[in-house]
Amino acid sequence: MTLTRRSTLGLVAGAVFAPAIARAQSFPSKPITLVVPYPAGGPTDAIARFVAQEMSTTIGQSVVVDNRAGASGAVGTRAVAKADPDGHTFIFGNNQTHGNNMFLLKEPGYDAVKDFAPVAGVGAFEHAFVVRNDLPAKNIAELIALAKAEPDKLNYGSTGVGSGSHLAMELFMQRTGIRMTHVPFRGAAPLVQEIIGGRIDIANSTLPSVLEQINAGTLRALALASPERNPRAKDIPTLREQGVSNADADSWAAFFAPAATPAPVLEKLSQSVMAAIAKPEITEKILKLGFTLKVRDPAAFKPYHLQEIATWEKIIKEAGVKPE
Template sequence: MSLTRRSTLGLMAGAVFAPSIVRAQSFPSKVITLVVPYPAGGPTDAIARFVAQDMAVAFGHNVVVDNRAGASGAVGTRAVAHAEPDGYTIVFGNNQTHGNNMFLLKEPGYDAVKDFAPLAGVGAFEHAFVVRKDLPAKNIQELIALAKADPGKLNYGSTGVGSGSHLAMELFMQRTGIKMTHVPFRGAAPLVQEIVAGRIDIANSTLPSVLEQINAGTLRALAIASPERNPRAKDIPTLREQGVNNADADSWAAFFAPVKTPDAVLDTLSKAIIASLNKPETREAILKLGFTLKVRDPAAFKPYHAQEIATWKQIITEAGVKPE
């Protein structure tokens, strides 16, 4: 090949790749949209807004939180999967949007792995085993014994079929060999109300949804389904401390961008998000929500994500939960 032809090809290649390089170097140059696929006002929304505020300061451009709820988080997540992969539309997802929906929805409209690039793992809402205050079980082993004495007699509540609280309890029952009867509710508020009223025996709920009632003594906590105790509920032992292993069930959360977003842009977004999550004021605000921070960069989050998907796919299959 002649020198002239090589030079021409080099110029052509430069013309092809230069725009993406320029875009990456100048990113961001306008408003970024951070999609939260749930209604405004909840803890997930609050975390997103804390981070968005820090990112806006760091970038010098607004980061607008866009709540797009519906279909177990699939509506907003799908919108980001099909958005322009330029870094200006990202999503704050979780174990439902970027995990269980793959197996619980017939048509989620996206692939949680193939369509997204992780920006940062944030941590998780831990699950707590809570029981009505007069249930004759003071710890997890006593609960297991009570359930085995009369399989199916105890009932447990969840926030809906296929929800985190449902699948977390399915995991627990599979690991301990017990059987209880499932009673689904439309959200955490009615579930907690029924446990406090004594009409539901037990639930495996996210800690923020039951912490107020635990502190008030209107229900009792038996265990935290996480490797370590929660700093806001230090008196509640973990499942592992009580002899139950491989039954932890954290409701994790993470930030994602469309998969074809340029690497340099992904890196810029990732660093800004991680810097926010490591900021003392932001960490304190998030911890007050009952959320446990465990910040992971993309390289650390990918294997964690893969393991979570594999675990819950197995649990969903063995529990016989059918896609809707």
């Protein structure tokens, strides 16, 4: 290759990468919006706000949480997929918004893989079986017997069609041969209130969304759908301890940005998020919710994300859950 040819290629390459480098150097140039695709008040919202507050003190701009609920998290997720990919808009998603919606919504309006770039995997919400206080079932065996005696009479709540709480219960019913009636809600807060009020019988809800109420005695926990007991809820036995296997279900959570976000900007955003979570006071706040931390950078989270999508797609098909 001639010297002139090499020089020309170098100039072209410089022209291509210069805008991305410039963007990274100037990022952030305005306040950052962190979308939470659920109502305010739930554990997802709480974790996002912990991270946003800490990021605001270190990244050079304020990070503002924007709750955009609706359509099982698809409304807010769709908005971020179509946002300007400059790093100033990102989302705190989960296995519902960035996985199951692809198979449970006829028109989610986005592709969970093609339209997003992972910023950081955070960990998982373990699921706890909680019931209204006056439900005549003190353990999982009694719950199964009650449900089998009158199929479809018991109702169970979830945070939306395709949510972790919905599919975790579908998996449990599939493994135990029982049938209950599904009642979806728009987020964890209204679901919890309906159980406390006695209008919903049971939920396989994320532990952070019900831990405070369990400790307060306003609802009862029967089991944890996880391989091991949670240090923050040591008195709750697992499903496995009560004779139910292959029904564990954790709902992962992660931060995502629009797919076309420049790599240097994505890296800066990722580092800021992970640094915020690593602060001891932020870590402690998140753990107090009952959330299990397992932080992954984008390279480590991507293959995990793809594997989770494949796993739950199979479970959805086996459970016969139809898109809505």
